[in-house]
Amino acid sequence: MADDDLQAKIDPANYYDDLGEGEWERLQESFKNSLEFENTTDYLSQYLPESGHVLDAGGAAGRYSIWLAERGYDVTLLDLSAEQVAIAKSRVAERDLESQVTIQQGDIRDLPFSETRFDATLCLGGPLSHIISDDERSEAIRELNRVMQSSAPVFVSVMGFVSVVQNLIKSAAHFEAGVRQLPEFIETATYSAELAKKYEDDDPAFVECHFFRAAELRNLLEKHEFAVEVVAGLEGPASNFEAPLEEIDADAQKNVTEVVRKLREDPTVADLSNHILAVGRVG
Numbered sequence: 317m318a319d320d321d322l323q324a325k326i327d328p329a330n331y332y333d334d335l336g337e338g339e340w341e342r343l344q345e346s347f348k349n350s351l352e353f354e355n356t357t358d359y360l361s362q363y364l365p366e367s368g369h370v371l372d373a374g375g376a377a378g379r380y381s382i383w384l385a386e387r388g389y390d391v392t393l394l395d396l397s398a399e400q401v402a403i404a405k406s407r408v409a410e411r412d413l414e415s416q417v418t419i420q421q422g423d424i425r426d427l428p429f430s431e432t433r434f435d436a437t438l439c440l441g442g443p444l445s446h447i448i449s450d451d452e453r454s455e456a457i458r459e460l461n462r463v464m465q466s467s468a469p470v471f472v473s474v475m476g477f478v479s480v481v482q483n484l485i486k487s488a489a490h491f492e493a494g495v496r497q498l499p500e501f502i503e504t505a506t507y508s509a510e511l512a513k514k515y516e517d518d519d520p521a522f523v524e525c526h527f528f529r530a531a532e533l534r535n536l537l538e539k540h541e542f543a544v545e546v547v548a549g550l551e552g553p554a555s556n557f558e559a560p561l562e563e564i565d566a567d568a569q570k571n572v573t574e575v576v577r578k579l580r581e582d583p584t585v586a587d588l589s590n591h592i593l594a595v596g597r598v599g
C-alpha cells in the first residue's frame with residue numbers, strides 16, 4: 317500500500333466516517349462501555365453549572381450532547397468526521413432537540429468560536445488521543461481554554477496507555493502483530509502509520525492514537541492553566557473484561573459498577589483504565 321493510502325486509512329476523520337453508526341452504538345454496546353458513560357455523566361452531574369452553553373468537542377454522533385440537551389443545556393457539538401456530524405444531526409432531530417443543539421464539522425486544534433463563549437466544555441472518549449503530535453495536543457488544550465468562561469469546568473477523557481499494553485498482551489494469540497510492535501510502541505505510547513506499516517502489513521488495526529498515563533493528562537491540563545480537580549478511571553479494574561462481564565447477571569454487574577465507582581479516583585486505578593477522565597477548571 318502507498319504511504320498516502322495507509323495514512324488515509326489510519327486518519328481519524330476517515331476512520332470515524334467509516335465507523336458510522338458504530339460510534340453511536342459504542343457507549344451502549346456492552347456493560348463495560350456503559351461504565352464509561354455512567355461514570356462520565358456522574359461527574360458531569362457533579363461539576364456542570366446548573367445551566368448554560370456547553371461545547372461538546374469531538375462529540376461524534378451526539379450521545380453526550382443529547383444527554384445535556386435533555387437536561388436543559390444549550391449545546392454546540394463539533395466533530396472532525398462529516399459522517400458523525402450527519403448522524404448527530406439526525407439523532408438530535410429525531411428527539412426534537414434542534415433548538416438546543418447546534419452541530420458543525422470542525423477541529424479542536426482550531427476552534428471556530430470566540431473567546432469565553434462556553435460555560436463548560438467536554439472533550440470525551442478520546443478526541444485528544446487522536447492527535448498524535450505533542451504540540452498539536454497542546455494547541456487543542458489551549459483552544460479549549462480560550463473558548464471557556466473563567467472558572468468554567470472542562471471534562472477531558474483519553475485512552476489509557478497501561479490498559480492498551482495489557483490488551484495487546486491479552487490478545488497475543490490472535491493478534492501477534494500487537495505484541496511484536498509492543499517494544500517500539502511503548503517508547504512513544506503512540507500508534508501511528510509507521511508502526512502499522514512496519515508490523516501490520518499495511519493493514520492498520522486501529523486509528524492513529526496517543527495513549528495517556530494519568531499523570532500526563534493532569535500535567536497537560538495544568539500546563540495550560542486549568543486547575544485539575546479530579547483524575548479518574550472510567551472502567552477501572554473492569555477494563556479489558558468485555559466478554560466475562562456480559563456473562564454475569566444484573567446483581568453481579570451492579571457490584572462491579574459499585575466497585576469501579578468506589579475505586580475510580582485511586583491513582584493506580586485511574587492509570588490502568590481504558591479511559592482516563594480529568595475534570596479541570598479554567599483558572
Ligand SMILES: C[S@@+](CC[C@H](N)C(=O)[O-])C[C@H]1O[C@@H](n2cnc3c(N)ncnc32)[C@H](O)[C@@H]1O
Pocket residue numbers: 328329332339343373374375376377379394395396397400422423424425439440441442443444446447
Ligand atoms: C471515540 S470518539 C468519542 C466520541 C464522544 N465524545 C464519546 O465520548 O463517545 C472520538 C471522536 O473524536 C473525533 N475527533 C478526532 N480528532 C478530532 C479533532 N482533531 N477535532 C475534532 N474531533 C476529533 C472523531 O471524529 C470521533 O468522532
